[in-house]
Amino acid sequence: MDIATFLHMLHEDVGPTKQTAKKHLIHFTSETDYLACKDELLRMKTALTGLSGVQPLDIIHAFSCTLCPDTKLKDFSSKTRIELDTKISLNRVTGRKPAPKRARILSSTRTRTIPWGVDQIGAPEIWSKSVGQNIRVGVIDTGIDFKHPDLRNSISRGINLLNRRLLPNDDNGHGTHIAGTIAATGRYSGIVGVAPRAIIHPVKAFDQNGSAYVSDIIAGIDWCVQNDLDIINMSFGMKTYNPTLEQAVMNAYYQGKVIVASSGNDGKKKTVDYPARFPQVVSVGATTRLGKIAPFSNRGSQIDIYAPGERVYSAWLGGKYNELSGTSMATAHVSGVIALMLSLKPMSPLQIKNALRRCSFSLSKRVNARWQPGNLNARRAIRAARQE
Template sequence: MRLEADTRVTLSKTKAVKALPKRARIQSSVRTGTIPWGVEQIGAPEIWSKSVGKNIRVGVIDTGIDYKHPDLKNSISHGINLLNRRVLPYDDNGHGTHIAGTIAATGRYSGIVGVAPRAIIHPVKAFDQHGSAYVSDIIAGIDWCVQNDLDIINMSFGMKTYNPTLEQAVMNAYYNGKVIVASSGNDGRKKSVDYPARFPQVVSVGALTRLGRIAPFSNRGKQIDIYAPGERVYSAWLGGKYHELSGTSMATAHVSGVIALMLALKKMSPQQIKSALRRCSLSLAKREGGRWRPGHLNARRAIREARQE
């Protein structure tokens, strides 16, 4: 039985872009697979000789995952279906599969490669086929990630209203050493971001265009920690296919992937991760009136900052 105060939460995504053939809209090709433009732009391939995110465990609280996708089948570990605990967290929407692909796809010859191709995805299905969830299921998903000792919690969704129980779950995860990454939202607001990205314990992510500018749809402001690629991002889709989506959800997945690269090299606390990412972005951002502004995600700079922690 659900409580009356148990509000609905929606995924942070903009209008989907029709997918082109598998080989379209990629910037480069390597022997182990193709590299989508966002993975290329943040410089992840430059880091793979040092870190591929090996054995870092990422909980993706979303719509589930396509277990049969050839680029993901080697990246998936156990998860949970909070909508029906008797079945696996199969994706019936596509969003969760897309997020997982950006984080940890391991396409070998004809597929795609994610930011951290040796990270491990734990799918946590809290959202239904329409991309909607109850906040109580999201809280249960966060608690499940903590109980299963995952390293990173990716939350590519947002809500406008404050929820104290959600904040308590986030704080519990934070104090248990879990790095929480969430999308800022797609309303184009200039001074406000969605929850849970608004909580100070969370790494808050805005979206960039292919030209490296803040995407018009992305929420922004002082509560953003870092910006990452979020426009027409090419990633895995249902039925072993590929699709483009735009949104701060996609940007969040890039950041989770880079954090996996960082943690595979060095054990760090959530605050150390957040501080390193902010310092990394500072070196790329402009200043206005002496104020700090968040900048672009860059894997090489993030790894360097991590080693200085």
């Protein structure tokens, strides 16, 4: 493969700003060619400014960039394959306007608030044994409110994939809400998350409207793997299968990363969204305060575990709090419990999934010979982790 010629053609194609240009993925069939091209790309970026917008994705041996539909690169080499990038959205959630501070205190210790979901899964019962100490959770979402008092002590390095020169500040609220459920500290006031000593690494892949490209999600997964995070929380979904996303998920899984994703909020009885549908992912459905499957939650045998997802109280922008409903919120509870499990002992993604499935509380009183997904419980999850 003539790498220099390829990169010069790429520079000419991505350099001009054209209205018809769209985001694409350039896949390399050979890892050797990809690595050689990546090295040359990094060397040539200063001279060929058009290449500055080309982003290497090590986890799938591909480049992400903006190309014109009639790009000549499509016919350049049999060693590359060009794919049009697609969009993905946060799972639609229901909610109200941001609630005032401490608006709904469902369970409290002194001046701290333990939201009902954290309480229902029994997390406070095992904080004497595990608080998720030093477990690193990548939250691929809309970013985080760095100034929120309940999150200041939970945040470490993150990345803004929409503008790498900026911090991953949240301009939507969804990412902050997810982070609060996982690891809010609430040392003196405010809320406490499931794993209050876990460390959140915010990965901003979604814009203000809750929209992202699949390439941004893959870049987020890649960043989490490169930085050796333990858990990747993905509270979003898409209806259609995407082989490139599956490749990224599989590669992260085989490198020992536990991936947790929401099943979707369409109320479907026999199917779930991607990436939750991939077998390498812990797929999460939502329950109500009464411990029943939420009407909006996708459900069925493809779910691994159910967790609280109705009117979940958590952190919001501007140091505020908000109630949201959705499988996104349920997913955050599961990521928090996994942090509690991993803090006690190292476990593989498969061991985590098996333990969660085995330890859940049944949702049905009827005796059924076939396994069915049940409700999350932190105490039983910790016990199952010790048995793995």
